[in-house]
Amino acid sequence: MTSSNSDGCAFCGRPWGVAHKSKEHVWPQWMRKHAGELPAQRSVTGVGFALDGDGRYFENIPEYSETRSASILHLVTREVCTSCNNGWMSGLEQQAKPLFLRLAHSAEAGAEVDISPSEAAILARWAQKTVITGELTGRPMNVALGPPWVSRPSMRRQLMDTPRPLRETSLWAARTSEDTGLYTAEVRLAIGDSPRYTPGETLRYSLLTAITFHRLTLLSYIPDTPRQGGGPPLALTTWTRLWPIQHDVSYPPMTLASHEDLKAALLEHHRWLPLSQHLGFRQGGAIAVPR
Numbered sequence: 001m002t003s004s005n006s007d008g009c010a011f012c013g014r015p016w017g018v019a020h021k022s023k024e025h026v027w028p029q030w031m032r033k034h035a036g037e038l039p040a041q042r043s044v045t046g047v048g049f050a051l052d053g054d055g056r057y058f059e060n061i062p063e064y065s066e067t068r069s070a071s072i073l074h075l076v077t078r079e080v081c082t083s084c085n086n087g088w089m090s091g092l093e094q095q096a097k098p099l100f101l102r103l104a105h106s107a108e109a110g111a112e113v114d115i116s117p118s119e120a121a122i123l124a125r126w127a128q129k130t131v132i133t134g135e136l137t138g139r140p141m142n143v144a145l146g147p148p149w150v151s152r153p154s155m156r157r158q159l160m161d162t163p164r165p166l167r168e169t170s171l172w173a174a175r176t177s178e179d180t181g182l183y184t185a186e187v188r189l190a191i192g193d194s195p196r197y198t199p200g201e202t203l204r205y206s207l208l209t210a211i212t213f214h215r216l217t218l219l220s221y222i223p224d225t226p227r228q229g230g231g232p233p234l235a236l237t238t239w240t241r242l243w244p245i246q247h248d249v250s251y252p253p254m255t256l257a258s259h260e261d262l263k264a265a266l267l268e269h270h271r272w273l274p275l276s277q278h279l280g281f282r283q284g285g286a287i288a289v290p291r
């Protein structure tokens with residue numbers, strides 16, 4: 001697995017030596033029990049753009065594709081220390097597990113469930129932990145003067161310290177028309193001040209990530225700085241807004257989501273973030289990878 005060669009735990013920041021590296025599974029172990037049979041292989045594909053060496057132009061990164069000989073449930077990051085893994089992360093898993101499974105069963109059966117704002121906050125924080133841990137298994141962003149990851153150390157620390165989702169984030173849930181097994185698709189967005197990048201300009205970044213578990217898809221939006229639009233304005237007929245909410249919401253939405261709907265939610269960001277470029281699109285699946 002790619003490592004960022006960090007000096008310490010990605011969340012608490014304690015240096016290696018003081019903190020011990022754990023094998024934090026991106027997909028929690030409890031999912032294994034509920035995932036059913038999955039192939040012992042997974043595929044990973046990626047495509048994207050990066051600023052060139054001078055930081056002036058966006059250039060294409062060649063598409064890569066690889067098959068790894070372990071199921072997606074074994075995806076591990078080594079950027080997390082044992083006390084984070086066994087402490088707050090494990091606690092968050094235990095809180096989120098019954099809520100996630102309630103949504104997954106509802107997606108399977110089509111039966112309506114209600115989610116309260118406090119339950120939604122747990123799901124959103126759990127999704128953010130999963131998304132950020134997942135980002136750290138990928139390749140660092142290749143942006144001159146830019147950060148290696150969309151998730152900054154301060155955001156990870158805040159996620160650890162505060163029992164709330166990160167600020168100005170959003171979380172949506174769809175019920176897909178087909179069971180696509182388990183996969184994630186991650187888009188890293190770079191947002192500038194004008195349609196053309198000006199050298200020296202400070203870009204803002206955000207992570208738009210889909211987590212699919214059979215017929216449940218969660219879509220998480222995490223900006224690295226405030227005021228980046230608050231996330232995609234998705235159609236409420238196909239998507240249930242889980243976070244932020246003020247009152248109970250019911251899932252699933254009226255209409256099933258197709259692959260096209262999922263793809264549009266991830267890749268049609270120009271409609272709500274006109275000055276955005278996607279820096280990378282990475283997806284990995286255990287069964288089917290949407291095209």
Ligand SMILES: [Zn+2]
Nearest residue numbers: 009012081084
């Ligand atoms: Zn730690």
